[in-house]
Amino acid sequence: HRKVTVDRRIIDLLLYSKEMYELTGGKMNVAMGSVLSIWHEYREIGTSSPVDAELPPYELLEDAAQHTDISSLVIDEENCTVTITDPKMKLDVGAIAKGWAVEEIARSLEADGITGFVLNVGGNVRTIGTKADSTPWTVGVENPEDDPESPYFAELSLSGESLVSSGTYQRYYIVDGKRYHHIIDPVTLFPGTLWRAVTVVCEDSGLADALSTALFLLPVEEGQKLLDECGSYAMWVDAEGNMFYSTGFEE
Numbered sequence: 599h600r601k602v603t604v605d606r607r608i609i610d611l612l613l614y615s616k617e618m619y620e621l622t623g624g625k626m627n628v629a630m631g632s633v634l635s636i637w638h639e640y641r642e643i644g645t646s647s648p649v650d651a652e653l654p655p656y657e658l659l660e661d662a663a664q665h666t667d668i669s670s671l672v673i674d675e676e677n678c679t680v681t682i683t684d685p686k687m688k689l690d691v692g693a694i695a696k697g698w699a700v701e702e703i704a705r706s707l708e709a710d711g712i713t714g715f716v717l718n719v720g721g722n723v724r725t726i727g728t729k730a731d732s733t734p735w736t737v738g739v740e741n742p743e744d745d746p747e748s749p750y751f752a753e754l755s756l757s758g759e760s761l762v763s764s765g766t767y768q769r770y771y772i773v774d775g776k777r778y779h780h781i782i783d784p785v786t787l788f789p790g791t792l793w794r795a796v797t798v799v800c801e802d803s804g805l806a807d808a809l810s811t812a813l814f815l816l817p818v819e820e821g822q823k824l825l826d827e828c829g830s831y832a833m834w835v836d837a838e839g840n841m842f843y844s845t846g847f848e849e
Contacts, residue, residue, distance in 0.1 A: 599681055599682070599683055599685075600681065600682050600685070601679050601680070601681040602679065602680050602681075603677070603678055603679050604678060604679070604680055605678070606678055607702070608680070609673060609675055609678055609680070611691065611694070611695060611698050611699075612628070612671065612673055612680060612689075612691075613673060613675070614694070614698055614804060615628040615691060615694055616668060616671070616673070618694060618804075618805075618808035619668050621808070621812075621824070621827070621828070622808060622809070622811075622812035622824065623812075624668075624784055625783075625784065625811065625812040625815045625816065626693055626694065626808045626811045626812050627666060627668055627784055628668070628671070628689050628690060628691050628693070628694065629666045629667060629668040629670065629671055629687055629688075629689065630666050630690055630782065630784060631666075631687070631688025631689050631690035632662035632663070632665045632666060632686060632687060632688045633659055633662045633663055633666060633782060633784075633787055634688075634690045634692070634780075634782060635662075635688060635690070636654045636658055636659060636662055637654060637778075637780065637782055637789075638780075639654075640652065640653065640654045640771075641769070641770070641771045641778070641780065644771035644772070644773060645771045648771075648772065651771055651772060651773045652773060653773050653778065656787070659787040659788075660787065662686075663784075663787055664686075665684050665686040665687045665688075666687065666784065667684065667687070670682055670683045670684035670687045671687070671689065693781075693807065693808065693811040694804060694807050694808050694811075696719055696720070696721075696722050696807060697722050697760070697762055697803040697804045697805075697806055697807025697808070698803070698804035698807065699719075700717050700719050700722050700724045700760070700803040700804075701724065701760070701802055701803035701804045703717060703724075704717055704724045704726055704803065707726060708726055712726060712727075713726065713727040713728075714726065714727045714728055714729055714730055715727065716735050716737075721762065721763050721764075721768070722760070722761075722762050722803055722806070722807060723737050723756075723760065723761045723762075724759075724760045724803045725737070725756040725757060725758055725759060725760070726758065727757060727758060728757045734755035734756055734757040735755070735756050735757065736753050736754070736755060736756075737753070737754050737756050737761050738750035738752070738753050738754075739751045739752040739753070739754065739761070739763060739797050739833065740763060740765075740795075743767075743839065751795075751797075751833070751835065751841070752797075752833065754799065756799070758801065759799050759800065759801055760799070760800060760801065760802065760803035760805075760806040761797060761798070761799050761806065762797070762798050762803065762806035762807050762809075762810045763795060763796065763797045763798075763810065764781060764795070764796050764810040764811055764813075764814050765779075765793075765794060765795035765796070765835075766779035766781075766789070766793075766794050766795070767779075767794070767795065768780070770789075781811060781814050781815065783815045790814050790815040792814070792815070792816070792817060792836070793813075793814050793834050793835065793836055793837075794835045794836060794837050794839070795834075795835040796810050796813045796814045796832060796833070796834050796835075797810070797832060797833045798810045798813065798825075798830060798831070798832045799830065799831045799832070799847065800828060800829065800830030800831070801829075805828060805830070806830070809824065809825070809828065809830060809832070810832075812824060813825075813832055813834070818834060818842055821834070821844070822844055822845065825844050825845075826845070830844075831844050831845075831846050831847040832844040832847060833847050
């Protein structure tokens with residue numbers, strides 16, 4: 599067992615991560631570190647030396663997947679300690695930490711009485727209030743195809759909401775002409791193949807971050823159910839560039 603004393607904010611982040619695990623039916627799992635670190639290593643090699651690019655052996659991923667049980671993450675709120683009961687389990691908070699941190703910052707700014715603000719932290723945008731003239735903020739959704747003619751798929755008017763996009767175009771490497779991105783499905787242990795990009799709009803930036811990962815790995819119908827539960831909106835783009843909108847997104 600490894601028991602570590604951590605900052606209270608880390609405790610809050612990990613408690614929220616466990617909530618998001620439940621909400622997304624395990625699609626957003628911070629205990630996936632052992633699997634994700636293998637993909638990361640192969641992606642690094644493939645990016646720096648494309649001629650050596652290869653896929654991780656499935657047996658290696660399968661072995662690592664035996665050590666992704668989130669119940670191995672034991673949080674003691676009172677004493678601010680975290681214990682990992684499986685010595686081979688690794689935490690990876692990449693799918694949630696940025697959104698969660700952005701939300702914490704936004705809330706502290708709001709508590710200080712700041713009314714008009716945009717936080718943009720690489721793909722995670724959180725708006726606070728409106729512009730000085732009371733009009734909403736305009737936020738663009740990046741086109742995953744690198745097209746100088748139309749760099750944005752959509753422009754959204756936000757006043758107080760968050761927007762998070764996840765896609766295959768941010769972190770990936772190429773093996774035998776095929777692109778392998780960084781959003782790994784906990785069931786197949788391979789990158790999700792349903793979507794090219796997913797954009798989520800909701801009030802809480804941490805929730806938006808977790809949902810964008812989960813929705814990337816779910817078909818539209820299941821994704822819509824999850825959105826309805828959270829009062830959130832999304833847009834999906836498939837490999838052919840077709841767009842799908844959740845109830846309420848276009849408004």
